[in-house]
Structures are given as structure tokens and as C-alpha cells.
Amino acid sequence: MSNQTETSVISVKNLTQRYGKGRIIYENLSFEVPRGRILGLLGKNGTGKTTTINILMGFLKPQSGECKIFGEDITCMSASTRSRIALLLEGHVQYSFMTIRQIERFYSQFYPKWNSEAYYGLMKKLKVTPEQKISSMSNGQRSQVALGLILAQNADLLVLDDFSLGLDPGYRRLFIEYLRDFVKNEGKTVFMTSHIIQDLERLIDDCIIMDYGRILTQMPVDELMSTLRRYSYSEGNLPSGDGIFSPWHTGNENEFYSFLPESEVRILLDKQGIKPSDLKSEAPASLEDAFIGLTGRY
DSSP, X not given: OOOOGGGEEEEEEEEEEXXXXXXXXXXXXXXXXXXXXXXXXXXXXXSSHHHHHXXXXXXXOOSEEEEEETTEEGGGOOHHHHTTEEEESSSOOSOTTSBHHHHHHHHHTTXXXXXXXXXHHHHHHHTOOTTOBGGGSOHHHHHHHHHHHHHHTOOSXXXXXXXXXXXXXXXXXXXXHHHHHHHHHHTOEEEEEOSOHHHHXXXXXXXXXXXXXXXXXXXXXXXHHHHOEXXXXXXXXXXXXXXXXXXXXXXXXXXXXXXXXXXXXXXXHHHTTOOOSSOEEEOOSXXXXXXXXXXXXX
């Protein structure tokens, strides 16, 4: 992934944030979001995903470090640059007394680049009519209306915090497919989080996997799935050290994850006095497996 800020929509360098004077959320956090990519920020609860979004959007002042969007510092961002960003913090829509058509007309007055087709295209997939009142819709449909209004802003950067909250599997799949087509066809950039990681496997190009206080990895999803390996064996102790993730004993099997090739893993195990005769390696079955393999079960 490119680290050149001139091709990056979001650039974060050495960001440090704490809860008061106590626990560090993260320290010296650095990452880039390349233009035209969909990047997913993944992490367990409390690792700082929403905090990161709040800092990027200017709702929370960073304690140290530098954050830029479209080359501008987020602490003094111009109105013209802010207009290029669409933000979804909660997937629910206000003004539920309005109809599908009325709320689109209302919001369109505030956004000069408004794209009605993006909104009505999603409404068509929902099979709702323009005169249907939002108050008569299900929670999942209302969330999709909110997402449609975000897309219609026609912003260059979409920031979606837990976009799938409250959506059932069918609506999540519908929006994922619609969003990916929209972003690729329109050349948008997306920075997003979700607690439902299996959804993101079909959507994101790149991922950042956070642990408490640090980034474990940042890379394209295809690269992650092809280079991370799950290692297992039946005899000996569990390994430790750099390059070893989530060592775990279950039943008669020891397992861990690593980006190291098998030849280097065998050397590392041998140095720790572990000499399994049945060492096996396999790629993670899904992005969720890779996430758990890097962050641990608990």
C-alpha cells in the first residue's frame, strides 16, 4: 500500500490518545488511506475505532500527532474541504414524518453536488415508493434511507462508523453490493468500521487491524489472506515472541498465526525447544478468522 501523502486522502502520523491521564488508547498511530480505495478499520471494542473517527472529523482534539484529510490539517480544515466529506455515525434517519421523496428534496438543498440517482437507486432496490412515509418503514429500511442520503451527498470521502448497525443480513448484503458498485464507478474513497467483519470481506480493499494501543497490520485484504498462516501441531509447548500471534491450546492441538513462512517458523520453534513432527499450516478461511488469529479470541 502506498504511503505517499500526495496520493492519500487521509494521512495520520504519530497519533497518540489517552483516556484522561490514564490508559493509552493508542500511541504513535500512523496510517494512510489511499485515494479511490475502501479501507476498513477493524478492532475489538475499546481499541479506538470510533475515537479515531471522532478525531478525524474534528469532534475530538488529538493529544499529539498529525492528521490530514485532502492535505489539510483536521484542526483547521476549510469549509470547502469539509464539504468533500460525508459522515455516518449512526444509521438512523431523522424527520421520519416525511416521505422518501420529501426527505430527499429537503437534504438536497444543503449539498451543491447532490446526486439524486444514488439515493433513488438504493430506494428502488429496497422496493419502496417515493410517497412512502419513513415512519411506516422497518428499522432496516430506515437505516438504508440514511445510507442513501449519505451517498447522495456525492462527497469524495465517505466515513462510515459501524454502517451495518441494526441491519439484518439481507439489507447488509444489499447495501454492501450497492456501495461497492457506487464507490468504484464514481471514484470515491471510503474509510469505515464495522463489528460484522464477514461483511467487510466482500467490500473493503484494504484493512487496518488494531489491537489495544497499536496497529497489528495494514495491508490489502487479498495480501492479508494470502500471507497470514494458521500453524498447528499436537505436541510441545506454545511458542512466543515477535511474529507469533494468538498462541492457543485447544483439545489436543496447539495453534498460532504468523506471517512468517514455514521454514522460519520451524527455526523459531526449534530455538524454543519445540520440535513438532506434525506441523501444519493453512490460510485463514475468512477475514474474520484472520482477525481473530491476529487479535486473539478474548
